Amino acid sequence: GMTFGELVELGEVSCTLSDGNDNPIAVMAVVKGNELCTEVLEVIARHEEDEDEN
Numbered sequence: 001g002m003t004f005g006e007l008v009e010l011g012e013v014s015c016t017l018s019d020g021n022d023n024p025i026a027v028m029a030v031v032k033g034n035e036l037c038t039e040v041l042e043v044i045a046r047h048e049e050d051e052d053e054n
Contacts, residue, residue, distance in 0.1 A: 003048070009045075
């Protein structure tokens with residue numbers, strides 16, 4: 001299994017926004033990338049990496 005950050009880097013993750021869930025990643029479909037959402041996904045990936053460091 002690849003990490004979410006790795007999927008983002010490969011452009012394999014779409015930007016399906018959450019509807020108030022605590023875990024927005026859970027509602028993101030793995031598909032070919034969506035240019036409009038790359039930046040948002042990168043922010044989420046960086047946030048995950050920051051959590052891993054703690």
